[in-house]
Amino acid sequence: MEFLHSLGEWKPSEDGAYLAYGLHEGGSDLRSINVLNVATGEVLEDAVERVRFTSIDWAQDGSGFFCARFADPAEGASAQAAIAGHSIYFHALGTAQAEDRLVYATPDQPNLLHTFSITDDGQYIAIASTSDTKTNSLTLVDLMQSEWPTIPIITDFTGQWGAISNVGTTFYIMTNEDADRYKIVTLDIADAGADFVDLIPERDDIINDVWMVGGILITSSSHARRHCPGPSAQDPRSPSST
Numbered sequence: 610m611e612f613l614h615s616l617g618e619w620k621p622s623e624d625g626a627y628l629a630y631g632l633h634e635g636g637s638d639l640r641s642i643n644v645l646n647v648a649t650g651e652v653l654e655d656a657v658e659r660v661r662f663t664s665i666d667w668a669q670d671g672s673g674f675f676c677a678r679f680a681d682p683a684e685g686a687s688a689q690a691a692i693a694g695h696s697i698y699f700h701a702l703g704t705a706q707a708e709d710r711l712v713y714a715t716p717d718q719p720n721l722l723h724t725f726s727i728t729d730d731g732q733y734i735a736i737a738s739t740s741d742t743k744t745n746s747l748t749l750v751d752l753m754q755s756e757w758p759t760i761p762i763i764t765d766f767t768g769q770w771g772a773i774s775n776v777g778t779t780f781y782i783m784t785n786e787d788a789d790r791y792k793i794v795t796l797d798i799a800d801a802g803a804d805f806v807d808l809i810p811e812r813d814d815i816i817n818d819v820w821m822v823g824g825i826l827i828t829s830s831s832h833a834r835r836h837c838p839g840p841s842a843q844d845p846r847s848p849s850s851t
Contacts, residue, residue, distance in 0.1 A: 620665040620674070621647070627702070629665045629674050642676055644702065657700050657709070661692075662722050668752075669731040673701035675712060677723050693719040697736065712750055712757060727752075728775050729821075733760075735772035735780075744768055747782070749798065760798055774821035781808065781826065783819050791816040793826065 617631030617640050628645040642657040642665065663677035680694045696714035700706065713736050715721050721738045728735065732753050739745040744766040750757050763770045768786030775781065778799035785791045788811035797803045809816070814830040821827075 618663065618665055620667060622667045622671040622674075623669050624671055626671060627653075627667075629667070629676075631660060631663075631665070639679075642674075642700075644674075653702070655700065655702055655704075657698075657706050662695065662724070664725065666725070666727045666734075668699070671702075673699055673704075675699050675725065675727070675734065677725065695719075695722050697723055697725055697734070710757075713748065713759065726772070728772075730775070733775065737771060739766075745770060747772065749780075762796065762798070773819045773826070776824070781819070781821060783816065790814065793819060793828075 615633045617633055619628060619630035621628050626647055628647055629642055630645065631640045631642050633640045638661055639658075640660050642660050644653040644655045645651070646653060657676060657678060659681065660676055660678040665674050665676050667674045675697060677695055677697045679692055680696065694714065694716070697712040698709040699712055700709045712734065713723060713725075715723075715738060718738075718740075720740050722740070723736050723738050725734050725736045727733070732751065734750040734752060736748045736750065737745040738748065745763075746761075746766060747763040747770040749760040749762060749772070751760060762772075762780075762782075768784055770786070771783045773781040773783055773793070779795055779797045782794050782796060782805070783791055784794060790811050790813070792807060792811045793809035793816070794805040795808050796805050809826075809828065812830075814832050816828055816830050818829045819826060
């Protein structure tokens with residue numbers, strides 16, 4: 610059977626000059642990220658291989674993009690080892706993949722997968738790391754510091770945590786930790802002693818998603834319908850409907 614190439618994720622640079630896109634070749638789950646010059650239609654020599662489980666986010670100045678990929682497997686490595694070591698890199702346009710800058714990796718936990726997003730102000734990368742999709746850690750990387758230091762927010766795996774947005778050093782985070790229907794909390798990362806503050810506590814409705822638009826939080830929720838039993842012979846007062 611002959612497999613055709615298929616398009617994966619894609620993202621234009623902030624100024625629209627370039628388009629980075631994932632390309633599956635021959636039915637493989639792994640893919641490469643290629644870059645198109647939008648004005649000329651030219652596909653650049655830039656190509657990042659062994660990409661999987663990733664989004665694409667450009668640096669605000671268009672100098673390159675961030676993505677998650679696996680390292681090249683060692684010679685003779687098992688198939689399982691070949692898909693370990695998922696890591697986030699920055700690829701600068703006009704450079705070889707070997708020169709990509711490592712942004713975040715967990716060599717002590719090689720089976721973790723990392724998803725990420727860049728805050729609207731371009732200062733931080735928010736990284737959720739998980740091995741089972743049910744729980745995750747949460748880490749920030751400060752891109753305005755030359756060393757790109759990491760800022761651990763959640764280091765255990767007892768719930769789901771997702772950074773929504775930030776205003777300066779105050780982050781808005783969605784979690785189901787101690788809140789089965791989810792809640793929104795804030796955290797000021799500039800205060801070393803700060804704790805999470807409930808902004809939107811858990812309610813009857815389930816919070817599905819949250820966005821910040823123009824400094825305003827918008828939530829999408831679904832109504833949690835409660836189950837009520839029918840009339841009971843033991844208790845004639847039981848409601849027959851809700």
